[in-house]
Amino acid sequence: xxxxxxxGMAMFLGNLFHWKDQEASAQRHRSVTRINESVExxxxxxxxxxxxxxxxxxxxxxxxxxxxxxxxxxxRGVVVEVxxxxxxxxxxxxxxxxxxEGVHLGTVQGKDNWCIYVRREI
Amino acid sequence: MAIDSTQVxxxxxxxxxKGGYKAMALVALITIFSLGLLADDTRWIYLLVYLxxxxxxxxxxxxxxxxxxxAIRDLFAIKVPRMAVGVMIATVLFSITAGLVTVSxxxxxxxxxxxxxIIIGGLxxxxxxxxxxxCASGSLYKTGEGNMGSMLVLLSISFSMALFADLGSxxxxxxxxxxxxxxxxxxxxxxxxxxxxxxxLFTAGYVWNLSGGSVADMIGTGNVWVDxxxxxxxxxxxxxxxxxxxxLYMSTYRKGFIRRNKLESLSLGDEMRGxxxxxxxxxxxxxxxxxxxxxAGLQMWATGALREHYDIFNFxxxxxxxxxxxxxxxxxxxxxxxxxxxxxQEAQLGGWVMNQFGRDVTDNIFFGLQNGIPNPLINAPLLxxxxxxxxxxxxxxxxxxxKWKVPSVETAVFAIVGGALMGVGARLGxxxxxxxxxxxxxxxxxxxxxxxxxxxxxxxLGVKAFNVWLNRKSAGDEFDI
Numbered sequence: 001x002x003x004x005x006x007x008g009m010a011m012f013l014g015n016l017f018h019w020k021d022q023e024a025s026a027q028r029h030r031s032v033t034r035i036n037e038s039v040e041x042x043x044x045x046x047x048x049x050x051x052x053x054x055x056x057x058x059x060x061x062x063x064x065x066x067x068x069x070x071x072x073x074x075x076r077g078v079v080v081e082v083x084x085x086x087x088x089x090x091x092x093x094x095x096x097x098x099x100x101e102g103v104h105l106g107t108v109q110g111k112d113n114w115c116i117y118v119r120r121e122i
Numbered sequence: 123m124a125i126d127s128t129q130v131x132x133x134x135x136x137x138x139x140k141g142g143y144k145a146m147a148l149v150a151l152i153t154i155f156s157l158g159l160l161a162d163d164t165r166w167i168y169l170l171v172y173l174x175x176x177x178x179x180x181x182x183x184x185x186x187x188x189x190x191x192x193a194i195r196d197l198f199a200i201k202v203p204r205m206a207v208g209v210m211i212a213t214v215l216f217s218i219t220a221g222l223v224t225v226s227x228x229x230x231x232x233x234x235x236x237x238x239x240i241i242i243g244g245l246x247x248x249x250x251x252x253x254x255x256x257c258a259s260g261s262l263y264k265t266g267e268g269n270m271g272s273m274l275v276l277l278s279i280s281f282s283m284a285l286f287a288d289l290g291s292x293x294x295x296x297x298x299x300x301x302x303x304x305x306x307x308x309x310x311x312x313x314x315x316x317x318x319x320x321x322x323l324f325t326a327g328y329v330w331n332l333s334g335g336s337v338a339d340m341i342g343t344g345n346v347w348v349d350x351x352x353x354x355x356x357x358x359x360x361x362x363x364x365x366x367x368x369x370l371y372m373s374t375y376r377k378g379f380i381r382r383n384k385l386e387s388l389s390l391g392d393e394m395r396g397x398x399x400x401x402x403x404x405x406x407x408x409x410x411x412x413x414x415x416x417x418a419g420l421q422m423w424a425t426g427a428l429r430e431h432y433d434i435f436n437f438x439x440x441x442x443x444x445x446x447x448x449x450x451x452x453x454x455x456x457x458x459x460x461x462x463x464x465x466x467q468e469a470q471l472g473g474w475v476m477n478q479f480g481r482d483v484t485d486n487i488f489f490g491l492q493n494g495i496p497n498p499l500i501n502a503p504l505l506x507x508x509x510x511x512x513x514x515x516x517x518x519x520x521x522x523x524x525k526w527k528v529p530s531v532e533t534a535v536f537a538i539v540g541g542a543l544m545g546v547g548a549r550l551g552x553x554x555x556x557x558x559x560x561x562x563x564x565x566x567x568x569x570x571x572x573x574x575x576x577x578x579x580x581x582x583l584g585v586k587a588f589n590v591w592l593n594r595k596s597a598g599d600e601f602d603i
Contacts, residue, residue, distance in 0.1 A: 057530065061588075088189065
């Protein structure tokens with residue numbers, strides 16, 4: 001019963017803010033995209049990037065969950081770039097790769113954000 | 123987007139850049155502020171101890187992105203134990219330093235009364251914390267990183283606690299009649315009107331009837347070293363922490379460890395390597411845990427030594443001697459825990475602001491009898507909270523990690539609602555993740571583990587509710603791969 005109450009509250013909040021989310025939604029549908037770019041990473045040289053997860057201004061755990069979803073979608077060996085300005089995500093991602101089936105290749109600090117590179121292993 | 127990593131990854135020194143100069147300016151400002159206070163009266167050192175320990179906490183919290191909300195949320199949402207491990211490391215270290223301080227006679231800690239309010243408070247606090255994205259201390263350090271959503275959380279916590287402690291007559295009917303009768307028996311001064319307001323009735327009619335104590339008190343062998351280090355340190359802190367670490371390892375890290383090392387059967391040595399690997403996965407978090415544990419004990423020792431030096435029991439006495447009487451409680455005291463604490467001083471800030479706007483909040487037990495509402499400039503624990511913000515800002519600026527982040531409408535609503543829940547939970551549970559859990563379990567007070575249990579249940583429910591929200595938000599159209 002408590003679960004249903006919580007679910008109901010969450011749905012209510014969802015409806016309440018749905019009208020505010022139109023623009024964000026349009027932006028969001030591009031938050032995980034297939035790309036074909038390359039980046040130079042220390043220890044790995046020139047690395048081909050196959051997928052980008054755009055998570056700027058997103059709070060935890062959404063960036064982590066999107067990254068896991070992206071790793072599930074791409075083929076083995078594909079490198080995923082996670083763009084975030086959330087420092088907790090920067091710190092958590094390497095640990096997360098230890099648990100899940102991926103490898104953390106590196107994190108590059110930009111002017112206003114961080115790009116985290118992870119690769120699907122299995 | 124092609125990134126030239128050679129440009130962005132090369133850093134020309136920690137401070138030789140714009141943010142570094144701002145960080146140095148902040149250090150210079152609080153140094154000048156401190157010297158100015160000492161020039162006025164050397165007894166301000168008592169207040170400055172709080173401020174500078176706050177700065178140290180802020181540095182460690184930012185360095186390790188140390189946040190209890192992350193610990194619970196990461197564990198339940200993505201099964202990553204990084205932060206939970208950091209909290210456990212800090213717990214072990216603080217218990218050892220707190221043990222040494224207790225044995226030396228400088229401990230400022232008093233166990234909390236044990237009752238249902240602890241677990242209910244923890245549950246409400248834990249639920250709210252998931253939505254704000256930061257615990258009480260986490261919101262402070264994130265504010266220091268320029269996160270304006272976290273500032274909203276702090277404001278919401280502050281005012282919700284002040285309002286909750288000062289609930290009006292309308293809330294009397296929500297309290298059992300036995301609380302009213304019991305509160306009346308306490309013979310409190312009429313100015314406190316202890317039978318008027320739910321929180322007063324809860325405090326005088328319920329909490330004051332409860333008792334609490336440390337495990338060292340329960341053992342009571344007469345040998346303070348044995349009592350403290352067996353009871354408080356080993357039994358209350360270290361053993362439960364080791365059990366939790368093993369549970370975390372088995373339930374989260376072990377599977378990946380086996381896969382990465384291509385192991386088929388694990389010897390005890392392999393298991394130990396795995397646990398060590400889990401502990402050292404995030405060195406920043408582990409180092410932050412070590413630092414916080416040591417500094418939390420040092421602060422208790424420093425404050426205890428200063429109390430002995432000035433022959434006082436509470437900072438209010440020192441303020442009286444220095445000629446500051448405004449904002450003291452009717453016992454001439456102020457909130458002065460002597461150790462790392464977060465929420466009560468934030469409630470005092472809320473109460474002080476409300477008082478400035480004409481609402482008398484001193485006619486209740488929380489402000490009027492126990493904590494007072496001193497001017498924020500001479501509120502020592504509040505300056506510790508301010509120090510945490512400044513310490514985090516200093517490190518964030520020097521590491522080029524400071525960024526003003528304006529919250530979206532959604533984040534702002536979560537911050538205000540979640541912060542209000544955290545405030546109510548903190549007052550019911552007699553503290554937050556720091557005062558009710560961290561400081562408690564490390565000083566042999568079992569109520570800390572009860573608060574954690576409540577916080578975990580609340581956190582789990584919060585994560586489930588948050589996931590419903592996230593799934594709805596991201597339904598359908600996010601993936602273009």
